[in-house]
Amino acid sequence: MAERNAMEMAEYKWPEPERRRLIGKRISRVDGPEKVTGRAKYTYDVNRPGMLAGKVLRCPHAHARIVRLDTSAAEKMPGVKAVLPLKKVGDEILWAGDEVVAVAAVDEPTAEDAIRAIVVEYEKLPHFVLDTDPKAAGERVRPTAEQVEGDPDAAFREAEVVVEGLYGASLITHCCLEAHGAVVEWEGENNVLVHVSTQAVSGIAGQMAGPLGVPAGNIRVKQDHIGGGFGSKFGPDSWGIAAAQLSKMAGGRPVKIMLERDAELMVAGARPSYYGRVRVGAKRDGTVIAWESETWGTGGIPPTSPLPLPYVLRIPNQRKRHVAIVTNSGPARAWRAPLHPQACLLTMAALDDLAAALRMDPLDLLLKNIELAGERADVYREELQIAAELMEWKKRWHPRGDPSPGPVKRGLGVSIHTWPGRGHACRCDLTIHPDGSVEVKLGSQDLGTGTRTAIAIVVADTLGIPLEAVRVRIGDNQYPPAGGSGGSTTIGGVSSAARRAALDALDQLFARIAPLLNASPDQLEAWEGRIRVKEDPSRSIAWEQACARLDGMPLTVRGENPGPGELTTAGAAGVQMADVSVDIETGIVRINKMVAVQDCGLIINMKTAESQCYGAMIMGISYALYEEKIMDPATGRMLNPNMEFYKLAGLADIGELVVHMMTGEKYDRRGVIGLGEPPVISPGAAISNAVANAIGVRVPFLPLTPERVLEALAKKGGSHARV
Amino acid sequence: MEKQRLKTGSLSRRDFLKVSGITLTVPLVVGPRVLKVAGAEVKVFGPGKVPMTFTINGKTYRAELEPRVTLLDALRNEFDLTGAKRVCDRGTCGACTVLLDGKPVYACSVLAIEAQGKAITTVEGLMQDGKLHPIQQAFIENDALQCGFCTPGFVVACKALLDRIPNPTPEDLVVGLGGNLCRCGTYVGIRAAIAEAARMQRGG
Numbered sequence: 001m002a003e004r005n006a007m008e009m010a011e012y013k014w015p016e017p018e019r020r021r022l023i024g025k026r027i028s029r030v031d032g033p034e035k036v037t038g039r040a041k042y043t044y045d046v047n048r049p050g051m052l053a054g055k056v057l058r059c060p061h062a063h064a065r066i067v068r069l070d071t072s073a074a075e076k077m078p079g080v081k082a083v084l085p086l087k088k089v090g091d092e093i094l095w096a097g098d099e100v101v102a103v104a105a106v107d108e109p110t111a112e113d114a115i116r117a118i119v120v121e122y123e124k125l126p127h128f129v130l131d132t133d134p135k136a137a138g139e140r141v142r143p144t145a146e147q148v149e150g151d152p153d154a155a156f157r158e159a160e161v162v163v164e165g166l167y168g169a170s171l172i173t174h175c176c177l178e179a180h181g182a183v184v185e186w187e188g189e190n191n192v193l194v195h196v197s198t199q200a201v202s203g204i205a206g207q208m209a210g211p212l213g214v215p216a217g218n219i220r221v222k223q224d225h226i227g228g229g230f231g232s233k234f235g236p237d238s239w240g241i242a243a244a245q246l247s248k249m250a251g252g253r254p255v256k257i258m259l260e261r262d263a264e265l266m267v268a269g270a271r272p273s274y275y276g277r278v279r280v281g282a283k284r285d286g287t288v289i290a291w292e293s294e295t296w297g298t299g300g301i302p303p304t305s306p307l308p309l310p311y312v313l314r315i316p317n318q319r320k321r322h323v324a325i326v327t328n329s330g331p332a333r334a335w336r337a338p339l340h341p342q343a344c345l346l347t348m349a350a351l352d353d354l355a356a357a358l359r360m361d362p363l364d365l366l367l368k369n370i371e372l373a374g375e376r377a378d379v380y381r382e383e384l385q386i387a388a389e390l391m392e393w394k395k396r397w398h399p400r401g402d403p404s405p406g407p408v409k410r411g412l413g414v415s416i417h418t419w420p421g422r423g424h425a426c427r428c429d430l431t432i433h434p435d436g437s438v439e440v441k442l443g444s445q446d447l448g449t450g451t452r453t454a455i456a457i458v459v460a461d462t463l464g465i466p467l468e469a470v471r472v473r474i475g476d477n478q479y480p481p482a483g484g485s486g487g488s489t490t491i492g493g494v495s496s497a498a499r500r501a502a503l504d505a506l507d508q509l510f511a512r513i514a515p516l517l518n519a520s521p522d523q524l525e526a527w528e529g530r531i532r533v534k535e536d537p538s539r540s541i542a543w544e545q546a547c548a549r550l551d552g553m554p555l556t557v558r559g560e561n562p563g564p565g566e567l568t569t570a571g572a573a574g575v576q577m578a579d580v581s582v583d584i585e586t587g588i589v590r591i592n593k594m595v596a597v598q599d600c601g602l603i604i605n606m607k608t609a610e611s612q613c614y615g616a617m618i619m620g621i622s623y624a625l626y627e628e629k630i631m632d633p634a635t636g637r638m639l640n641p642n643m644e645f646y647k648l649a650g651l652a653d654i655g656e657l658v659v660h661m662m663t664g665e666k667y668d669r670r671g672v673i674g675l676g677e678p679p680v681i682s683p684g685a686a687i688s689n690a691v692a693n694a695i696g697v698r699v700p701f702l703p704l705t706p707e708r709v710l711e712a713l714a715k716k717g718g719s720h721a722r723v
Numbered sequence: 724m725e726k727q728r729l730k731t732g733s734l735s736r737r738d739f740l741k742v743s744g745i746t747l748t749v750p751l752v753v754g755p756r757v758l759k760v761a762g763a764e765v766k767v768f769g770p771g772k773v774p775m776t777f778t779i780n781g782k783t784y785r786a787e788l789e790p791r792v793t794l795l796d797a798l799r800n801e802f803d804l805t806g807a808k809r810v811c812d813r814g815t816c817g818a819c820t821v822l823l824d825g826k827p828v829y830a831c832s833v834l835a836i837e838a839q840g841k842a843i844t845t846v847e848g849l850m851q852d853g854k855l856h857p858i859q860q861a862f863i864e865n866d867a868l869q870c871g872f873c874t875p876g877f878v879v880a881c882k883a884l885l886d887r888i889p890n891p892t893p894e895d896l897v898v899g900l901g902g903n904l905c906r907c908g909t910y911v912g913i914r915a916a917i918a919e920a921a922r923m924q925r926g927g
Contacts, residue, residue, distance in 0.1 A: 032863035033855065035871030036878055038806020038846035045805035108796070109789060177810045177818060177872040177906045227808070227872030228906050261811050448870030448907050611866045611912065618908025643811035643904065651910045652897040 012500055012565030014602055014671065015461065021528075022461040024663070026607040029453040030467070031225070031446065040225045043197040044258050046183040052081055052104040052250055054243050054257035055111040057118050058267075062096045062127035062328040062636020070119040071101060077117060079110040082249035084242055092125070094301050095330040096637040097266035102242035104255045127328040127636035131171065131273045131298040132701075134323045141296075142303040142324040150317035155290035159281025162290075163357045167349045168275030169342045169684060169702040171298065171629040173265050174335060175646060178227020180268045181258030182240040186248040192219045193254075196240055199229040200484030202443035202477050204236055211241045221477040229447050231334035232269030234484055262641035270629055271335030272299030274307055274342035275701070278350040280315075286360050286368040291315040293346065296323040299332030307339050311347035312380075312418050313372035328636050329629070334486060336619070337419060337677035341684050345702065348415040348685035353698060356400040362689065363393055363414055373416070376573040380416055383575040383597040383662065387414070390595045390658050391577040401696030407585040410592070411694025413578045415685035421600065421674030423492020423561050423568035424483030430459065430501035431556045432509060436544035437469060440501070444474045444482035444494055449676055450608030451490055455498045457604055462502035464526030465543055480558065488674025492568030493561050495604055495672050500567070501559025508555055513546050568672045574598040576617070576682035578690040579655075584713055587706030589691055591621055591655035594683070599662040601673035606661065613659040613679040620683020622649035625703050768836060775839055779804065780848025794838045795819045795830035798845060806846035806875040817903030820876040820883075821845045827883035829902075846875035849882060858882055861920040867912030873905040881917050890921055 015023065034040040067090075071083045082104040087093070093100075101118050105111035134141050156162060182196040192214060198204055198221075205219035212219070226233070239257045247255040259268055274297035281290030291310045298304060303324030310318065351369075355362035367384060370377045388394060393412060402409035428442035440459055446452045456470045463470075473479065483493050510521035510531070517524065517540070519533045532540030561568065579593040596613045603609045626647035630639040640646045684702050691709070692698045699712040755766040769790035777784045779802065786801040798804040798821070807830050810818035814832040821830045822844035849856040858881050861867070868874040877900065884891055884899030891899060896917060905913075 028863050029866065029868075031871075032868065033859075035868050035874050036846075036855065036859040036862045037850055038804075038875045040871055041805065042808075042872065044809065045799070047800065047803050047805070107800070109791060175906060177808070177816070177870070177904075179810075226870060228870045230906075258809075261813065448868075450869075607866050611869060611909070614911040615869055615908030618910060619906070622908075642813055643815040644813065648904050648906060649908075650904060651900050651913065654910055657911050 011503060012563065012567060014499070014567065014668065017668070020461060022457045022467060024603050024606055027453060027457055027467065027605050029450050029608060030456050030472070031452050042178050042225045042227050043181060043183060043195050043223060044178050044227065046195045046256065048183060048185060048254035051183065051254040051256055052106060052246070053108040053111045054102060054104045054246055054255045055108070055115050056099050056239055056242070056257065056263070057101040057115045057120070058097045058263060059093045059100050059122065060096060060637070061093065061122055061124050062129065063125040064093045064122040065125060066091050066093065066100070066120060067123050068119065068121035073117040073119070074103060074114040077110070077114050079106040080114045081105060081253065082246040083114070084246055084249065086238060086242060095267070095328050097263055097330060099238050102239065102246055102257065104246040104250050129327045129329050129631035129636050130633055131325050131327055131329070132275060134296040134325060137325045140326045142326060144306055144322045144324070147306070147320045148318065152290050152292055152317040152319040155317035156279070156281045156292070159290055160284040161354065161357055162279060162281045163350065163354045164277065164279045165350055165353045165698060166277055166700045167346045168700060169273060169345055171273040171329060171631065172271045172623050172627040173629045173646065174230045174232040174269040174333065175265060175648065176228035176230060176232060179259040179261065179264040180233060180237055180239070181256070182236065182243050183254055183256040184240065184243040184247050185254035186244060186252045190214050190218050192244055194219060194221045194240070194244070196221060196223060196236060197226050197233055198223055199226070199233045199445060199447060199486055201445050201475055202481040203234065203484050205477050208236045208241060208244065212244050223445060223475045226445060226447055229485070230336045231338065231486055234486065261643065265629070265641040265646055266638050267330050269333035269335065270300070270330060272304045272332045273297040274304070274346070276346045278346055280350045280354050282354055282358070284358070286358055286365045288313070288315050288351070288354070288369050288372070289317060291318040294321045295346070296325055298325045298327045298329055300329050301326055305339070307343040307346065309343050309346060311343040312416055313347070313369055314374060315372060329631050330638070336680050340417060340419065340677065340681040341623070344415060344417050344681045345685045345688060349688050349698065352413065352689040352692060356692070359399060361397055363388060363397070366414065366416065376418065376571060379573040379599050379662070380575065383573065383599065386660055387575045387577050387595050387597045390660060391579065391593070393577065400693055402694050408581050408583050409694040410579070410581050411690045411692070413686045413689025413691070413693055414575070415682035415689065416573070416575050417678055417681035419488055419572050419674070419678040419681065420570040421488040421492065421572050421678070422570035423496050423672065424489035426482040426493035426497040426561045427480035428482070428494070428497045428501050428559045429480050429556055430498070430505050430559060431554045432505055432547055432550065433554045434547055434550045434552050436547040437471065438463060438465065439471050439473060440498060441473045441479040442482045442494065442497065443477050443479040444490065445485055446474060447485050449490065449612060450605055451494055453608060454491055454604045455494050458495050458498040459502045462499060463506060465529055488676040488678065491604060491674050492672045496561035496563070496567035497559040499559070500561070500563050501557050504559065505555060505557040508557065509546060512549050513541060516541060566671050569601060569670045570673060572598070572600045572673045572675065572678045574678045574682065576679070576686045578683070578686040580687060580690040580694055582691055582694045582709060584695055587709035589625055589704050589709065591653065591687070593656040593658065594686070595658045596679050597660045597662065598675070598679055599667055600675040600678065601670040602668045603661060603663060604672060609661055609675055610659045612675045614657055616679035617657050617683055618649055618654050619680050621654055621687065623702060624684045624687040625649070625653070628703050773836065775836060777839060777843060778841070779843045780845060788835055790834065790836045792835045793831055794821070794833040794835045797835035798830060804845050804847055808872055808875065810872070816873070817880060818873050818876040820879045820903065822879060822883060825886065827880050846879050849878065856882070857923040858885065858916070858920040861916040861923065865912045865915040865919060867909050867916040869907035869909055873903060877903050877905070877913055881920065885917070885921060885924060889924060891917065
């Protein structure tokens, strides 16, 4: 028995390279035609019969108490079907934009008119939104316990070079193009149909059941497509619950609440700010021996956690302190690779400043210390070499401060990053129909990463049939539950579940077909639309004919991750380099070129894997140079809750981007590892380092706005070396 | 006591549209009131619903809409043409790009009442005889999309650009597509897609 189990487990492997017709190739996404023609329906596009428009009245004050709330005028307005207070008199509001009242009306203009007719009186309370200086934060600081490893004091005494610097990344928002929201209808007594823009189709019903007082099994959740999430769309949110309650109040008519753009930027997610003073001690040859950091930042009301510092490199002697600043800036949410871009910036910028103090090439400094990266050190070494070649680093690098004449200075920067990315818990049902068509169903979602396509690739390759023969159905919580799409866990989860389901289904089909081919099931294989005898491929049967032997009954098999075998593991490593130009008269930074070299184990679809890296670099350029949730100290409000002044990188801002994915046996054998987060981690650090290399001084904080660049030039930077 | 409204400035855009809608000269669709304003006769529609007629992707659509309704909301809410997306809703991001008489416009910033009598082309109208437009095909092949929410706007903007400049330079792309934003970061694919579409349209 034990022997048989071991044999079965051994079968849950990825196919050998010569057996992959689709896996790892460049495959166009299966939902591409829907998306380019406008046929793809997002939650925002759901138009239901009799649908009402829902709107939310939001508090304009950053900190206030409600002293009066009168919705009577709104309730009496023609066309207004339901008015639902979400707060009551006496409630304290802790950020501007928090929800106060929701209304549902026959159309949006009427709903907006109703919102204006609501009377709220507030007692304004003191607010605080400054996050750059803990000393100015008074009672709003929440220190965490100091963490010490090794003997930092002795190591700093021993160090021949010590550098100290100030670094940080401002508060930014997710700015999903499809705003958060839901269309909810209360059907009959106790059934609720929810269309919601979410990263967790299978997780929504459980979160709505309590607030709505209906069993989770009565809540149907659907989503065909999602217009961006980036970590901010895991719950139904208060407005999703409100849409359900408004629907119930309005006799079951569907209610759509999609956030206005200003609300989307104010309340639907932010990446916490982190700043820090960092000291690094090293030997004169560049060996890093000591780390000390004091960090602070804000994620709104809940205190921020300490960063994973020093990042990637386990410097042997460390002391770390962190102080969270509690502010009225609005709620933070997981933002693509939570904590990593900030930790990466603080570490890679400090090491870059160390290299500058040592008059050393930062690439050499990283290579010198790369063993501190632990088990992935050899991957980084290989990646750094490839990136250096793609960037022509050795030919083009110059010591800090571009000596060339003229106001435009050019520089190079480098950074490394890591992310776990192991597949999440996931189940799928795979059905082989008697006509040979194949269906896969799972309660997953495709965030634009290409999840549908990846599942189809795995199933088609395993069954030896064309991609078009596989229909992937996701986005419905009546399908087998799949984990939420966060933390780069989706590809590992869905590909593993799909691979196991397809292998098990094939085993069952082989058992039916084997007698026909005068063979035993284990002698069969599926290849190019036929089931054949491995040793004698002339004995074969076409896929459709084989499926016709199913006696008219579809064959359904459940696949599950985690399960036997090592189809997915953790620990992606990546390297990025940036080449920038900085105009020291205007402070404007331009990206000339960026290189990303990335490992993510076995790649299912090379085309969409590369797209993840390109997209992440662009998102990185965006937060490195342009994005900031600017909080007004006087009013406590966000000053730029719109897409004109909350700036995203455009087509003209990205320069030349080069992506190199690591492939080969060494990477394949680790199984599938997620890719959504890793490449978005390094851009901030690489670009900051490139700017320092260009202009000779460190610009401490991201985004590297013209104002900050000029300020750093005037002050000669925020970093001081003591040799 | 304070009436609460979270809009910057004292006038919301809808208020502004309400006002500007009244003072516009528009095609006659129903007996409007005629007012004398500063010596001139002005036809006034609304503020209630007004019958309107549109030509969208070659087909005629009719609806009764308030004059303050934008073209974008009319397309999406009245005719279920949801390809054009509402994202910034303030003429910045380009996700709602449609063609008006061949010219790209932000549908969030055009009043529906003004779009009457013009040929409106949305992303849904680009396929011909059930076949993808070369730009759409090139978007798929070059993976010029991720979540896809900005994609319809980009596809329409690319069509407008190639109609005007069949062989665009990189500088032309910056001008022609600079009014569209993507959050997933698909610009590399979009640059490749438009180059390929230009080649395909030249028959190359």
